[in-house]
Amino acid sequence: MSASAEAATRPHAHDLSAHLQPRPLPATLLQALQQRFGAQLATSLALREQHGRDESVYNVPPPDAVVFAESTEDVADLLQLATQYRVPVIPFGAGSSLEGHLLAVQGGISLDLNRMNQIVAINAEDLTVTVQPGVTRKQLNEALRHDGLFFPIDPGADASIGGMCATRASGTNAVRYGTMRENVLALEVVTSAGEVIHTGTRARKSSAGYDLTRLMVGSEGTLGVMTEITLRVHPLPEAVSAATCMFPGIAEAVQTVIQIIQLGVPIARCELIDANSVRMVNAYSKMDLPESPMLLMEFHGSPAGVEEQAATVQEIASDNGGADFQWAVTPEERTRLWTARHNALFAALASRPGCRAISTDTCVPISRLADCLLVSAEETVASGIPFFLVGHVGDGNFHFGYLVDPEDADECARAEQLNHALVSRAIEMGGTCTGEHGIGLHKMGFLRHEAGEGAIAMMRAIKQALDPHNILNPGKIF
Structure with a gap:
């Protein structure tokens, strides 16, 4: 499939019309739901909108109703009714997905599982x-x-x-x-x-x-x-230690990661944060980290094992220009560092009020990490679109977040072009379009590029066999 043809199969933030195929919620089903679930059923607009939104860039009409399940029996009874009336059911958890997984593109019922928390x-x-x-x-x-x-x-x-x-x-x-x-x-x-x-x-x-x-x-x-x-x-590991190390450029940081993995150092965490992201994190989390590319690492094991891992990594990093090693040994210090890293998305969104993030999620073999990441970084800088870059680079997985005005169709399209170029590059290098976020709405075309028509046909056959009436989160993956 050509790049242009494949791009045409992907929904963009400003155009989901081809994917909206709402199915009606019959009044008789609503009555049956009210009889079976009582106060566990909600149809208010506020609750429906809450369950029709995730962290993706998409704006989709909310589900027609929400059912708050409290037991396996609740789930089974809901699915029996939904099958009887051919109405979609979309499972809902924390609502933190990035690819439109929980959006009700065909209407239906959001199945909130948060009360099943035992x-x-x-x-x-x-x-x-x-x-x-x-x-x-x-x-x-x-x-x-x-x-x-x-x-x-x-x-x-x-x-x-x-x-x-x-x-x-x-x-x-x-x-x-x-x-x-x-x-x-x-x-x-x-x-x-x-x-x-x-x-x-x-x-x-x-x-x-x-x-x-x-x-x-x-x-x-x-x-x-x-x-x-x-x-x-x-x-729980006997000893835990975390460290940050600053580098003159992304290339040196990535080379350090590659050597750590290829030497077999059993590092527990190895995160890359680019200078742009460090600046955003500093502003959002009230920190004063040096604004240069950074590796945030954590070591687990016995005290002697952690010390040996840390010494090896520090030597590798120094050979690649790494400096300003800062150690966080106490739980409070480690928590502060990792909380700042986990808040990188929110820090980025706060840096451009009103924006949404189009997030990438490629993963490549570790030997191709530098090739893929550095070219992609150059393209992103040249685009002029604000962005942040973080990655679990120890396993070859990294994320660009393009910060776009969701009302600016041209800006969204340019961000999608960057994303398309990155994913194509990763797949050509033996990688994947998604290391951990999933396909959802956003990556359906990318999955076809990666897996091929034969594999997609097999997936469709499995879906048809297990969900013949297409009621379980329809309109996702393919």
Whole structure:
């Protein structure tokens, strides 16, 4: 497919008309919902608008109704009714997704899972935990710390575990601990017909049949609704140390990362923040970091192991022009640094009031990281569009955020052109259009470019088999 043809398949921030195909919500269904759910059903405009918005650039009409599920039975009953009336259901967690996942492009019912927020079981001896989908990352770790455990997947936002499973999230710790794909062991899932099934077990491995757990993780609410999730957890490290290191340019910082990974240093976190982003973070979080490209790193292990890792990394960084190593050993110092990093999006948005961020999410093999990132940075600077650049570069994943006026069609189009060039470059280098944000609305054309028509046809066949009436988050992925 040509670049122009592929670009034409992607929705832009200022034009979603081709993707809006609302289905009516019959009055008889509304009556049935009121009878079954009572106060758990909401139809007020304020609540519907709250559930029809995420962190993407899109403006889409809100869902027709919101149902607040409190049990697996609630989810099953809702899906049975939705199937009967052929009405869409869109699972809703924290609402922090970036690609339009939760938008009601075909109308329907937003299924809010936040009240399903119980930690079902902590099996400390087996290093597993079972939770409901509305449990948030911070809530889970607060519960686990009493057993000397933690859940390492950290996408930045205090996302719900269900949403993190749905988008196959990862984040800052992925370089050492993997992504949601590696850390989800088993699921309870409600199908589009309202049947409750179970996938996987608490055992560390299995070769029993198709891997339905991995099929569901990353399916973005299009194949089933997860109502219980069993996760791997990890012992809290004996020692933790974080450091910042400044570099004369992005090239030197990236080269340092490549050498750290290729040497096999078991670094837990390795984040790149460009000078522009450091400036925004300083203003937003009231910090005084030197405004130059920076690596923010964290080391986990025994005291001796952490010391050895840190010494090796400091030597590599110094060879590449790194300087001004600043160590954060206490939990308070580390929290302050990582909070500032996690607030980078909000810092960027605050730097241009009224803007929205078109976020990129490419991931490439570590050997191609410098080639992909540096060319993309040059293109972005030359465009004149304000931006920020951050990345979990330890696993080859980085993000540009183009800060655009959502009412300026030309500016949005230029940002999408930059995004298209970046994604095409990453795919040609053996990478992917999305390392952790998912496809949603924004990356449907990119998925076709990456996976090809044959793979897309197979995905459609799976969708048709599991959701024959296309009620589960329709209009997403392809």
